[in-house]
Amino acid sequence: MNLIDQLTQEHQDYVLKLTTLADTIEGIRVNGRGDYFIQTLDELLNPLTVDLDAHAKREEDFLFPRLTERTPNSQVDLMIEEHQVIRALSHDFGQWYPLWREGDDGAYARWADPALDLRGKFSTHMQKENLIIFPLARRVLTPAEIDQLVSWGSR
Numbered sequence: 361m362n363l364i365d366q367l368t369q370e371h372q373d374y375v376l377k378l379t380t381l382a383d384t385i386e387g388i389r390v391n392g393r394g395d396y397f398i399q400t401l402d403e404l405l406n407p408l409t410v411d412l413d414a415h416a417k418r419e420e421d422f423l424f425p426r427l428t429e430r431t432p433n434s435q436v437d438l439m440i441e442e443h444q445v446i447r448a449l450s451h452d453f454g455q456w457y458p459l460w461r462e463g464d465d466g467a468y469a470r471w472a473d474p475a476l477d478l479r480g481k482f483s484t485h486m487q488k489e490n491l492i493i494f495p496l497a498r499r500v501l502t503p504a505e506i507d508q509l510v511s512w513g514s515r
């Protein structure tokens with residue numbers, strides 16, 4: 361699988377996880393705290409913080425510089441701005457969810473509100489990448505670059 365296919369697949373995976381996140385938050389709103397919800401959130405925490413950050417970093421370090429170099433007005437600057445917003449929301453989830461998990465009910469809105477916002481922001485961001493940035497990348501990257509191993513830049 362090449363880099364762009366990999367990034368596209370990760371987008372789909374994040375959308376599913378963010379849907380699960382929103383469903384879980386709705387479940388907590390209706391039913392209150394519960395072990396099932398906490399278990400689900402525990403499983404989502406790393407993918408939607410550490411892994412999501414690594415995904416953005418792969419785009420920033422590998423993909424975006426090549427697009428900026430080869431195409432004017434490629435919207436890369438906008439994508440980078442959106443990454444900052446997404447990172448801030450993801451960071452709030454990662455920072456405040458563990459406190460709520462340990463019993464601090466006051467921390468709830470501090471992670472749940474950003475988490476719901478993250479879903480919307482990520483969804484519109486990844487649509488722009490899927491529909492504009494990635495098709496552009498397929499045109500301007502060399503076949504060898506597109507075939508770069510997906511492990512490029514991974515931890």
Ligand SMILES: [Fe+2]
Nearest residue numbers: 416419439489
């Ligand atoms: Fe991105």
Ligand SMILES: [Fe+2]
Nearest residue numbers: 367419486489
């Ligand atoms: Fe992306």
